[in-house]
Amino acid sequence: MNEYISETIKAVKVKNAGEPEFLQAVTEVLTSLDPVIKANPQYKKNAILERMVEPERVIMFRVPWVDDKGFVRVNRGYRIQMNSAIGPYKGGLRFDPTVNLSVLKFLAFEQVFKNSLTTLPMGGGKGGSDFNPKQSPHTPGKRCSDAEVMRFCQSFMNELYRHIGPDTDVPAGDMNVGGREIGYLFGQYKKLANEWTGVLTGKALSFGGSLIRPEATGYGDVYFAENMLAMRGETFEGKKCVISGSGNVASFAAEKLLQLGAKVLTLSDRSGAIYCESGITEKMLKDIMFLKNVKRGELAEFAKKTKAVKFFANANSWQLADKIDAAFPCARQNELDANDAKYLLDHGCTLVGEGANMPSTPEAIAAFIKAKIMYSPGKASNAGGVATSGLEMSQNSERLSWTREEVDAKLKGIMKSIHDNAWEAAAKYGHKGNYAMGANIAGFVKVADAMVAQGVC
Numbered sequence: 001m002n003e004y005i006s007e008t009i010k011a012v013k014v015k016n017a018g019e020p021e022f023l024q025a026v027t028e029v030l031t032s033l034d035p036v037i038k039a040n041p042q043y044k045k046n047a048i049l050e051r052m053v054e055p056e057r058v059i060m061f062r063v064p065w066v067d068d069k070g071f072v073r074v075n076r077g078y079r080i081q082m083n084s085a086i087g088p089y090k091g092g093l094r095f096d097p098t099v100n101l102s103v104l105k106f107l108a109f110e111q112v113f114k115n116s117l118t119t120l121p122m123g124g125g126k127g128g129s130d131f132n133p134k135q136s137p138h139t140p141g142k143r144c145s146d147a148e149v150m151r152f153c154q155s156f157m158n159e160l161y162r163h164i165g166p167d168t169d170v171p172a173g174d175m176n177v178g179g180r181e182i183g184y185l186f187g188q189y190k191k192l193a194n195e196w197t198g199v200l201t202g203k204a205l206s207f208g209g210s211l212i213r214p215e216a217t218g219y220g221d222v223y224f225a226e227n228m229l230a231m232r233g234e235t236f237e238g239k240k241c242v243i244s245g246s247g248n249v250a251s252f253a254a255e256k257l258l259q260l261g262a263k264v265l266t267l268s269d270r271s272g273a274i275y276c277e278s279g280i281t282e283k284m285l286k287d288i289m290f291l292k293n294v295k296r297g298e299l300a301e302f303a304k305k306t307k308a309v310k311f312f313a314n315a316n317s318w319q320l321a322d323k324i325d326a327a328f329p330c331a332r333q334n335e336l337d338a339n340d341a342k343y344l345l346d347h348g349c350t351l352v353g354e355g356a357n358m359p360s361t362p363e364a365i366a367a368f369i370k371a372k373i374m375y376s377p378g379k380a381s382n383a384g385g386v387a388t389s390g391l392e393m394s395q396n397s398e399r400l401s402w403t404r405e406e407v408d409a410k411l412k413g414i415m416k417s418i419h420d421n422a423w424e425a426a427a428k429y430g431h432k433g434n435y436a437m438g439a440n441i442a443g444f445v446k447v448a449d450a451m452v453a454q455g456v457c
């Protein structure tokens with residue numbers, strides 16, 4: 001490996017000890033940049049790698065709020081403003097007890113390359129809190145009430161609003177931050193800033209949201225995979241697919257796969273995984289979406305009422321089916337390890353399309369690349385969400401709303417561009433078919449060139 005790269009990784013490890021997810025993401029990206037760093041000495045001269053691994057700004061703050069019983073609760077809020085070379089910071093907010101500096105720095109770092117790949121002018125950021133909307137602080141087994149979630153979101157925004165704006169930083173949703181939370185956050189921002197701007201994306205249609213935004217990450221993941229299949233003259237018709245998660249990304253990936261004639265065999269959540277040998281139907285998927293999004297329940301409940309489905313408590317989706325053509329990890333980071341990868345490869349899987357961020361461990365990725373299957377890294381194949389957020393920003397600036405068909409056509413076009421750019425970058429640097437390398441290189445070069453042009457800042 002190039003010495004500049006290995007020295008940078010070493011320094012990052014020393015400076016960021018105790019941040020395993022961030023170190024994993026940095027190592028994965030930097031080690032794949034070898035040929036591009038060798039061919040472009042200006043990047044070393046301008047300390048581009050050292051600057052890219054250092055966030056432009058890290059904001060950490062106290063989030064006090066009052067629960068339904070009148071007790072004061074305190075959470076920690078974050079916003080990582082990672083890189084603004086090619087546009088305002090852009091990236092989601094995650095509310096989950098697993099949120100910490102390491103997780104958010106890894107997500108913000110990945111976001112820089114992802115946003116660059118979308119072809120839209122967006123920098124990279126990420127934020128969130130260790131707040132857990134799925135667990136009430138006073139009643140075990142119960143979720144936070146809507147009023148508690150609202151009071152938390154308002155307090156979170158009381159600090160965040162100072163650091164964001166339509167031309168500065170435009171947050172969106174991520175895990176546990178959906179339409180309800182974005183609505184509360186937007187309402188509080190509008191009150192504090194006394195202005196109506198497209199400062200958050202993922203808004204409801206009645207106040208500036210974009211059609212297809214909820215569907216965009218899952219649909220985009222499948223569009224990317226369609227492009228990979230097309231390179232081999234294949235389609236999704238009849239393909240057996242396994243999906244993890246049953247949230248936003250997973251459910252819309254499943255919906256698109258069904259529309260394309262694929263068979264969806266599995267979905268999962270924190271309670272376990274469901275397996276349906278005959279294939280999850282559109283009706284079942286609608287019921288699951290209602291259960292997860294409206295009733296806010298668990299797949300275990302769904303399985304109890306549905307004969308065609310088997311439930312595996314605390315299991316993931318990877319090792320349930322005997323024959324698998326394609327896998328879509330759409331839940332969380334490091335959810336698919338070397339054992340799972342081996343199972344998938346042994347059972348016929350020739351395509352892995354990551355919907356989540358960094359869902360495959362480094363060992364699993366190595367196995368996919370060695371086997372030369374179609375493997376797309378999350379930063380490329382889940383970029384449809386942020387790309388459509390970019391389209392929402394454009395519509396807000398122009399005070400216009402595009403039709404569903406218009407947004408879907410633009411999303412498809414963007415996913416094809418991302419696919420083609422990743423393919424071409426990999427081929428140009430001698431690694432034809434390696435989308436992981438191609439996505440890292442294509443995403444990196446655009447940001448690096450902008451940083452060189454903007455001087456040392």
Ligand code: NDP
Pocket residue numbers: 173174175176177217245246247248249250268269270271292330331332333355356357382383385386
């Ligand atoms: P959601 O919160 O809507 O769904 C997450 C899903 O993952 C849920 O089914 C959840 O189960 C499951 N899950 C989470 N943690 C665990 C765990 N520890 N064990 C088992 N299952 C778990 O999130 P999204 O669908 O929005 O996001 C999923 C992934 O996609 C994340 O990596 C996110 O960063 C990434 N992503 C999302 C984008 C978006 O537009 N939403 C854009 C780009 C990337 P349960 O329902 O039980 O909580």
